[in-house]
């Protein structure tokens with residue numbers, strides 16, 4: 001690919017804005033919290049709202065940097081996303097095919113989901129748009145998206161390696177496609193389905209391993225027919241029929257299980273703790289962490305299980321527990337893909353070996369999350385072995401020493417996991433930069449200190 005030169009100002013967090021923190025051993029964490037709205041659903045609510053005809057309303061939208069980048073892109077494309085305060089948003093949708101060419105490059109900051117799903121949306125629009133992001137997003141692979149969307153007729157210009165900046169010219173109309181996912185990725189699945197909305201006929205994504213199905217669920221809520229069936233060898237086929245009209249609706253976004261993981265794991269590790277996380281989305285394709293922790297002996301209970309807006313929701317209670325190491329089933333990786341860094345922290349406090357494999361995808365997240373997690377645990381005095389596709393953590397069934405300094409590598413989940421380690425370890429843990437936490441969980445420190453955590457900015 002050839003195309004635009006590197007963006008001039010895409011790093012949302014220049015080095016000068018680094019925010020070093022110290023997380024110190026604390027007494028019991030107690031209380032009830034409501035972590036912010038689910039990130040995956042928030043991106044999708046904005047995108048489907050933009051593609052509907054008329055006004056969609058959203059409550060509980062996650063107002064983090066990643067999601068705000070998507071809201072900005074939606075508005076730059078002519079579908080106004082308006083903040084009505086306290087997580088309530090309105091999106092004035094322009095209909096499938098109705099988005100306008102943006103005046104400037106679309107900057108997705110640190111967000112793989114926003115960027116990749118929007119590529120799918122715009123692949124079905126006869127317009128040209130340039131996608132840029134911060135240093136982390138500019139390293140992440142985009143060929144996984146541009147390959148299927150090229151088969152649908154979209155054109156891409158960008159660096160040979162298939163990274164941002166990329167200029168996309170949409171197809172008019174795109175061709176329907178049947179596509180087998182080469183990696184277990186809900187972002188790739190969603191990009192193809194979203195492009196398929198503009199295609200005359202049926203677009204099918206074949207999933208050898210099931211991934212989060214929020215795009216499918218939310219498309220149904222907007223009145224679009226999505227068929228899911230299980231074929232030979234357990235391969236799931238997800239089909240959308242294009243050229244439909246999306247009807248505006250109200251989306252109520254439940255709390256994000258990937259964010260709830262941090263206070264809940266901290267409660268398991270800090271002696272005497274008892275924490276309740278309210279309204280957490282527990283879609284089985286997202287809730288793998290909680291099953292694994294229970295298998296490790298965690299005292300975790302789902303209370304008040306119910307359904308909200310097409311998704312299962314529960315209040316989750318976690319109490320201090322003695323954990324034991326297990327072999328984490330690799331086939332469940334997609335259902336907890338963002339939770340491995342904090343699971344690895346829990347494993348470091350468990351008795352015995354926890355084996356985590358089948359995690360190649362972790363190498364292409366905001367950081368190389370296998371290397372970054374291993375380095376984090378080593379800095380905190382834990383025993384860990386890095387594997388090509390995962391890691392083995394050996395715990396001694398008690399507190400780890402802590403006392404280390406963790407490099408977060410522009411990765412919010414490494415930063416929050418290191419904080420959890422510091423709260424439960426024998427000695428404080430410092431992190432070089434907490435700034436990225438705002439990409440998914442801006443209120444993290446306030447929420448955690450409200451439970452009794454000791455987390456403070458330092459002078460570096």
Ligand SMILES: O=C(O)C1=C[C@@H](OP(=O)(O)O)[C@@H](O)[C@H](O)C1
Nearest residue numbers: 040113184185186187188337338
């Ligand atoms: O579709 C989504 O909302 C997401 C899918 C996952 O990425 P992959 O599709 O790359 O696995 C996950 O890591 C990301 O945080 C959110």
Ligand SMILES: C=C(OP(=O)(O)O)C(=O)O
Nearest residue numbers: 110111112113114338365
């Ligand atoms: C991988 C993540 O997000 P994204 O791919 O949207 O950047 C994450 O939030 O852990």
